Amino acid sequence: MKRSVYKLKSKSLGQEANLIVYGEGGYPVVAFQTQDQKASELEDEGMVDALAEFIDGKQIQLFSVDNFDEQSWSLLNGDNEARAARQEDYFRFVTDELIPRVHELNASNLRPIAFGCSMGAVHAAIALFRRPDLFQGCMALSGIYHSGYFFGDWMNSTLYDNDVLAFLPNMPLDHPYVGLYRNRSLLFCCGQGEDAQFADDERRMDAELNRLGVDHWCDYWGADVTHDWYWWKKQMAYFLPFVLEDVAKEVEKEPVAPWVAKAQEPAKKPAAKPAAKNAEAKPAAPKAKAKPAAAKAAAKPATKSEPKAAAKVAEKTAAKPAAKSEPKAAAKPAAKKVAPKAAAKAEPKPEAKPAAKKAEPKPEAKPAAKATPAKAEPKPAAAKPAVKKVAAKAEPKAATKVAEKTAAKPAAKAEPKPAAAKPAVKKAEPKPEAKPAAKPAVKKAASAAKPAAAKKPAAKSTARKAATTRTARKKR
Structure with a gap:
């Protein structure tokens, strides 16, 4: 023994x-x-x-x-x-x-x-x-x-x-x-x-x-x-x-003796741990919902560290993230009604939405201006309250310059839509958003503006947009 x-x-x-x-x-x-x-x-x-x-x-x-x-x-x-x-x-x-x-x-x-x-x-x-x-x-x-x-x-x-x-x-x-x-x-x-x-x-x-x-x-x-x-x-x-x-x-x-209770403690603790894991899994649900935000944050460093791969990332992620980011835009009603026709008429334009992931305020202005030529006009009413708040803060000179430089074709249709883009100003400061989309992109990632410019020529003319980005840089 x-x-x-x-x-x-x-x-x-x-x-x-x-x-x-x-x-x-x-x-x-x-x-x-x-x-x-x-x-x-x-x-x-x-x-x-x-x-x-x-x-x-x-x-x-x-x-x-x-x-x-x-x-x-x-x-x-x-x-x-x-x-x-x-x-x-x-x-x-x-x-x-x-x-x-x-x-x-x-x-x-x-x-x-x-x-x-x-x-x-x-x-x-x-x-x-x-x-x-x-x-x-x-x-x-x-x-x-x-x-x-x-x-x-x-x-x-x-x-x-x-x-x-x-x-x-x-x-x-x-x-x-x-x-x-x-x-x-x-x-x-x-x-x-x-x-x-x-x-x-x-x-x-x-x-x-x-x-x-x-x-x-x-x-x-x-x-x-x-x-x-x-x-x-x-x-x-x-x-x-x-x-x-x-x-x-x-x-x-x-069975309720003190030593029995102590002897059962090791058996109870493992039972409590799975419960703790389940409790941790519950808050994971909201995290899953916020994945677009995580994707946006992930996209930003990608544009800074890999400027060449930014275009590929935009092409791969434009289809699915675009659908997820639309409901989270500030103008949700506009996104719901415009999305069906915008998908048919302007399929190449979701490529600009990855830019929204890179810079949240700007993509909202672009899809709103480009994707709502047909039905965006009846909805300035929903965006007008935002205009009242922004009107005092927005720069009139910047608005006129943007209209002159960037609104050659979209200007006629998108003039009422700066109001739709301005709801995004609630989330970010109005001054950077009122200026051309290329300017904030230059602040955050200068390289991000270049892939964006490379994409737009595929959809529409690049001469005017490239000119606007250059003049915007000179003025700054």
Whole structure:
């Protein structure tokens, strides 16, 4: 079987404590030693071999720990307060430091079974009755559970807390621990030969548990049974299967126990992560809707870094992005009614729409002017409110220059449409938009204007537009 030794640096004790772990899995059993003994005693006395079947079969994992009785219970001539305080230190070590390490090494949050013989039975009983929330069962063989055996008539509050037969008789029926006791597996056993004084304490324990209505098992072996490892090994091998079966049943009765909730936490967190991913996916929907904007942003750096490829990008993306960008234009009604005829009459003009992706305000002016020769005239009414706001800000001189230079053919049809282009001014400052489309393109990307000029000759005459761009540059 696997055997591992650990050195625990205890803050409660102020010194190291040895812990020997036998086995690789199974229900955790914390074993306390007999008076003044250390963690290797169970192995030295053959108890580990007696339990090998349970350990190798992964029914239990045995955690054998040092005790420090020589500093407390066995120090008969020492100061009683210091002795009681040292026992309390050991109890704090068990509950605050040992049990968390047991959970870690056992890879579970199962409450362990406390086990011990003689003085180890006393430690096991103290651990369970004082902290039933940490321990699921108790197997106490041949223990003396009253402190008078070691301290005589002396008592203080600290010793009282470590004297099971002192505080159990004073425990009321409505104490919260009583309900926990009733859901624990409690076993006490001793012989009736030289163990007669131990049998007396066990009978007192039996009476108190009956008074509290706590199910338990107090067993008394014959007069030939001595206070010895020979009998303890037999008793342990006999009782352990019953206790493990009882523990399994009791654990099922208490599904809301703290350790169960903790054990379920790792299972709940993975369930919450998919939920978090789904929640993240929901905002992704609006992001998908805003892809045209992302495409526009992506197109801008493309024009700056790759001026030659700008024309190819415009040709590839003009068809699909043009359809997506139209509904997002400022003049949505104009886009809806004009789009069907504009697609038939001016198919080459969507090429100017990629320019809209490069510079949002300008493409809106161009498609509005070119794509609405037939039906754009009835819709100045929708654009006029924008003219009122822009009229004060727009530059009249720039408007006349634009009309003279860029509106040779479109001027007659597109003169009412500067108003349709001006709604785009709401999104961007009016002054750059009122000027020729080539000017803002020069500010953002000088190279972007050149591919645009290369495209327009394919659709219409390039002489006048090239002239306008040159004169615009000179004036600036």
